[in-house]
Structures are given as structure tokens and as C-alpha cells.
Amino acid sequence: MDAKTIIAKRVAQELKHHNLVNLGIGLPTLVANYIDPNITVYLQSENGLIGLGPTPHVSEVDKHLTNAGGQPVTLLPHGMYFDSVTSFGIIRGGHVDITVLGALEVDQEGSLASWIIPQKLVPGMGGAMDLVVGAKKVIVATTHTNKMQTKIKQKCSLPLTAYQEVNLIVTEMAVFEIKNKKLYLIERHPDVSIETIKANTEADFIIEEVRLMEDIS
Amino acid sequence: MDAKTIIAKRVAQELKHHNLVNLGIGLPTLVANYIDPNITVYLQSENGLIGLGPTPHVSEVDKHLTNAGGQPVTLLPHGMYFDSVTSFGIIRGGHVDITVLGALEVDQEGSLASWIIPQKLVPGMGGAMDLVVGAKKVIVATTHTNKMQTKIKQKCSLPLTAYQEVNLIVTEMAVFEIKNKKLYLIERHPDVSIETIKANTEADFIIEEVRLMEDIS
Amino acid sequence: MSKTIDKLQFIQKLRDNLTIMVGGFMTVGTPELLIDWVVESNVKNLTIICNDAGYPEHGVGKLIQNNQVKTLIASHIGLNPVAGVKMSQGDLEVILVPQGTLAEQIRAFGAGLGGILTPTGVNTVVEKEKQIITVNNTPYLLETSLGADLALILAHQSDRLGNLTYDKTARNFNPVMATAATTVVAVVTTMVDFIDPEIIVTPHIFIDDIVIKAGD
């Protein structure tokens, strides 16, 4: 299985019955494919809906119905539309249970950098800063490394999306939890040793009880 | 004609075609009866509607459709309902052209007292403070005196509703305009002399050109 | 899943010292049934946030009459002489707030804002003990956010998840209060299968419990 699928499957296990969840663009979007069919999760899209449904058949695409990535989507029964003010009121007001985002860097204190590489890539923060500050639980879903460089840092070097707001980091190698500004390794991929994780991680992390990532294959 | 009718008729002349207008509880409500039938004025009620219509027949009273005084009303075609946040966004945001309010006292600098007499009457400010600060034009509609005491003061002695926000004062005797914190007598009732107005007014006012109040009988 | 609760389940949510927001404007849009149940529970020392004090026998006035309210945060109390008397006797603390400020403070809480800058109340007694912040040479009052333990609201239609619409001017403070309390209980007059996704005023994620009562 590829790294992204492992990550998406593991993140999906964090979603509980009746949670309101915002999945970021890219990898986090894949999480929707692995939600336990026995639970109901409400997906919010910050451009203005709750009740995100599956991608429509090409014949049923509505140009006025997209997700926050601009891709055509559908609305599930009991879903609804609202404007950007309401959408970010929901987000900032702590009404989103879980937000899942990608990362350029994430650090051992739970700070996240995800929106700018100065002089190189300046896409902007979009809604990410509000989501990370506002959601009850912030999950970073990211490959452990990028071009052989770790993304799990002692301290982010890029401009921050938010300071000390991340609760959980899920990669294809490991799951880390941040508690009281400290990073704990809580799970590892069955095929990946703690030594390998250490070798691929710049951040200092605490090892107490390390379980195996389950049901990810 | 009684004082209230004179005042209501004169205030009605200030309303222009397509104005959005908020009429306060009591005397200001009477203004609606004298709006020029050749113009369209939109009446807002701060409890949540634009398009206030006439009082319903008793058989058509809807307990969920009232004005800000709690009295049964109707909604005109093209009217709409909204919540209190939207209602005061409209008010505070400068989208109301004219607000008409009563007064306990109003002074020569345009400050208004209308919501409390300490140790005696403490009804509260309701929406009046927002209306007086937010509306483009603030008209105070009040009898000139109360129990032989003038209401038009040099300086309000009661706690203020707002400081220096009133633009026009209409009484049964006179019309005053406030410009650059100075009070101008601009109209008098045909049966009331300037001397009588002076005798019934504590405020200092400037007399340049004084017209007669028209079409009030 | 059903969010529908009965009287017993509602009363179990009540306890002394709660801060409770109650929707309605001069009792139009006030969930009278829930207030009756709060009266019946006889919990004490409540802080009530409501547009007004209602009437002695209607709305939050019933809680004041029954000596359950320690503090009332409202924009006016003029229709409830009992509230005025209790206030002057020192039996009821009344905090008067401009109506638009009250709406914004509740909204701020629901939307995760620390507060808002309003021109309303500058140079009046409302500014007392508040921070004045000048932006572009205009002075504003910093009004901080206002939340509650419990919000009691009245809606019109609901679907089974708790998506809500409101009826005419009974809307008033109900939608914003639904965003600003730990637990939100809505009285609805009609339960329907589906509501048009374009006209839902309060998304179901804000609603914890529903009580159905036709005609309220």
C-alpha cells in the first residue's frame, strides 16, 4: 500500500460517530474513503456546506456545487449551504470536532507550517489558520519525509500556520501525539522500527508505550 | 390638532422615496400614518423585519409577527424577516436612512437621553443606542415640554442614549436642526411665536431663517 | 439517532448557578414550555441572558417571579415591573446592554471571537469599566464575547438531525443563541423529513436536544 493510503486509513480511525470534520485539500481528502461505514460523520467544506457527499457522475456536475478545492461534489440528505461568515463562525467557534491538514513542516511543540515557502511558493493560507486555531482536534496528515528531508521538526523553520495547536501527527511510519508541548510516539507501522522512525525524524519524541498501527493494510 | 399629530405629520415630511426608516415605540410609530402616499418608504422593525405593514384585523393577528413594541403587525409584499444580529448589522452599519425616537431630554449639541431616570425609571436602552449611533439621520420626535418642564436642554442631565448624534428635533412648537454642535431654530408652528419657543426652551439656539411648519393641520 | 427529549430528560440538565440564554423578543419567540420546566425544577441562582425581562407572567419573567434569577443580562426590563422592583430591592442584579451589542457579544462567542469594537455606547454610562480602542480616529468600545451553559430556543421546523427554520419575527435572538452555549435545547413546532438545504437557518450541528410542541 502506498504511503498516502496508509495515512488516510489511519486518520479515518480518529473520526467518531456524529463528528463534524473538515478535511483539507489533497491527502486529507482521501480520508473520506475510509470512514467506518457504521458511523455517521458530517463533513464540512469551508466554502459553505455541511454534508459533503461523493464526487458526482460527470453528467451531474453542478458548477455551483464544489468543495474547498474547487472540485465538483454532491450534498447528502440533511446537508445545508451557508455563506463564508457562517462557515468560519462554525470553524473558529469550536464547532468542528476534527480538522485534518497537510504540512510542509510540523514540530514537536505542535506548531504547523503549511502555507508559504518564502521566495518560492506563496499560495496563501486560505482557511487553514482558522481551522487549526478553531477545531477541537487538529490532525496533521503528512508523509514523514519530503525529498529525503524529515517534515517532523524540532522547530518549524517556515512561517507558521499556527503555534502549538496540533494534537496528532499521522505519517506512513508513525503516529505522534502532542501533549503539554511534548511529542509522544504512540504508534508505529508494523514494518517500521523505532530506530527507522528516529532516523527519519528531527524532532525529539518521548517513547512510553508504542502500539502498532492497525487495520491500515 | 393635538401635539402628537402635529409632530408625526411634520416628521413624516422628512421621509424620502426609498428611504429605510425605523420608527421608535410610542409617538414615532404615528409617523407611519402620515407618509406621503406618492412615495415608497421601507419601515424596519429592529426585532427582525423590513416591510412593516398596517396593524392586522384582530382575526388575522399572528403571535409570531410583531413590531419592536410587541404589537401585532403585518408584512408588506417584498418584505422579509431576519435575526437580531442581521437587524443590528443593518442599523449599526449605516444602512438605515432615518431613525425617529422619543426623548426624555435632548440638548443643543445633539445629545439624547431617553432610556433611564436613575432611582425612578429603569426600562433599559433596548435598541435605541444602536439606532442613534448607526442611522444616517436621527430625528427626535417629542413634545416640547413635559409637566411644564422643557425637554430641549443646554445639556442633558440624565444618562445619555448617545452623545452628539441627533440631527433634527421636531416638537409641536418648532423644528430645530443641529449642525456642528449648534442648535438652529428652522421652523415654528404658525400659531407659536419665537418668544414662546424661547420661553419653553432651555437650550440656546440660533435664529437665522425661520420658516413656518407646513401642512401639519 | 433522535435528539428528541422529554420533560424529565430536560430537567436533568438543570442545576443551580447555570448561565442560561433564552431566545425571544418581548416573549415573541420565547420557548415558554422550557421556562415552565425550569420553574418546576426550581433551580436557583441562575444567570439569565435574554433580550428583555419579559412580562411578570410570561417569558423569563416567570423565573424572576419565582426568585430563581440572580443576574439578568438584557437590553430592557420596561415591561416587567416585578423585575424593576426586585432590582431596586437588591434581589436581582440587572446588567443592561444595548440590544445590538448583546447580539454581537453572543455572536462573538459562537464564532470564536474574543470580542468586537462597537461605536454604540461611547460617551454613555455603557462605556464604564470598558476598554476604548480608537481605529482611524473613531473611538469604539471593546465588548467581549458572551456564552452560556445552556441555550433555550424556539424554532419552527426541524428535521430529525435538528436543522432548523424559524417563524417570522419569532426568529430574533434564537439563531445566534443556538451558536453560543454548551448545550442547546430547541422547542420546535413541526418535525419534517427534509428541509431545503438553501433555507436552513440553523445547521443541525448546533442543536443538542429537541422538544416538539405544536403551537408554541
Add this chain to the structure above:
Amino acid sequence: MSKTIDKLQFIQKLRDNLTIMVGGFMTVGTPELLIDWVVESNVKNLTIICNDAGYPEHGVGKLIQNNQVKTLIASHIGLNPVAGVKMSQGDLEVILVPQGTLAEQIRAFGAGLGGILTPTGVNTVVEKEKQIITVNNTPYLLETSLGADLALILAHQSDRLGNLTYDKTARNFNPVMATAATTVVAVVTTMVDFIDPEIIVTPHIFIDDIVIKAGD
């Protein structure tokens, strides 16, 4: 009375140096017709406030491509490489604002607030040159209100007075921008006689001019 205007009447409202808000989210809900007319007018030195920079050939990207934009205030520009290039060449000033903050700043202007206190952006570059205000031991950024000379929005249905509804996620920034500009021009896809007073999203008092274009 009719608020309906044509292309010539619209272009007469344009001039150099205007600040213009444009609705839409990645061009969903953007009034493309009005942007085409702004391109045709070739007015210069515009300040554009929009959720994003659109695409090079869509949305406000067309104005950037045509060198009409001096300053862009937006939450992201990632889908428009032309904007990125112009920014790095110094031909376009880009002010990046968190999306929720942008929405609140516009709302604050429309609602007569001087600003709002948001936790978003604290301890990031967003806080640069902004006042930090601490309420109940939590630091917030003071974000001031943001208005415009002109707002260009896309709606769905309108009645003849300009009461508006919106279509699905094409709603986004359109309703709030309708509250925050001196002149508001709405493209609507359908003109109807009446809209249910419970489902009107934007009251007519906010709308100055209407352009009807089916299918936009």
C-alpha cells in the same frame, strides 16, 4: 422602480483607483460578466478584495492579467501562477489574509463595527504590525473593518426590489460583500415576482443595481 442596469450604465460607475470587492470562491459564485466589463473599461490601479486570485483566465485573474490591479487582498493565490509572477516582479501587491478573518473584516464594515478580536494568526506573521489584545488571558489580534467602493456579486433569484437568494456553494462571500460597499451590483440568473420572506438571504436595501444574466 427598476434597479436593472445595462453594460454602459455599469461601465459608467467605474474609474481608476477604485476598491472593488468581488464575490466567489475559486471563481465559483464570481460574477464573470461584470469582470469582463471591468476588463473592457480598462480602468487601472484597482484594489481588489476577493477570497482568492482566481485562475489566469477566470475570475479576478482576468483583471490581474490585464494589469488593472495594483493591490490584491485575498486569502490565497495558489491557483493563479500569473498572480504569483506579478507579485514576485513587484507589479502586484498581494496582502494575504486568513479566510475567516477576511470574512469577519468585511462583515465588520457592513455591520458598523470598528473591528473584531480573532485568535487566528496569533504567533504567526499575520500578527505583524497589528495590535494584540488579551481578553481573559487569551491573546487576540485586532483586525479592523474592510469596506469597498464597489461590490460585484453573483446571486440566484431576485425580485424587482433586489431581494436575493443564492445557489448552493456559489453563496460564499457574496452576501457579506453586499453589506460592505458604497455601491453593490448583483448579477442574478432569474428575476421573479416574489420571494418567500423567510428565505431571502440579502434584503433589497443592500442592492443598488441588478444585471440579469441567465446561466452565470
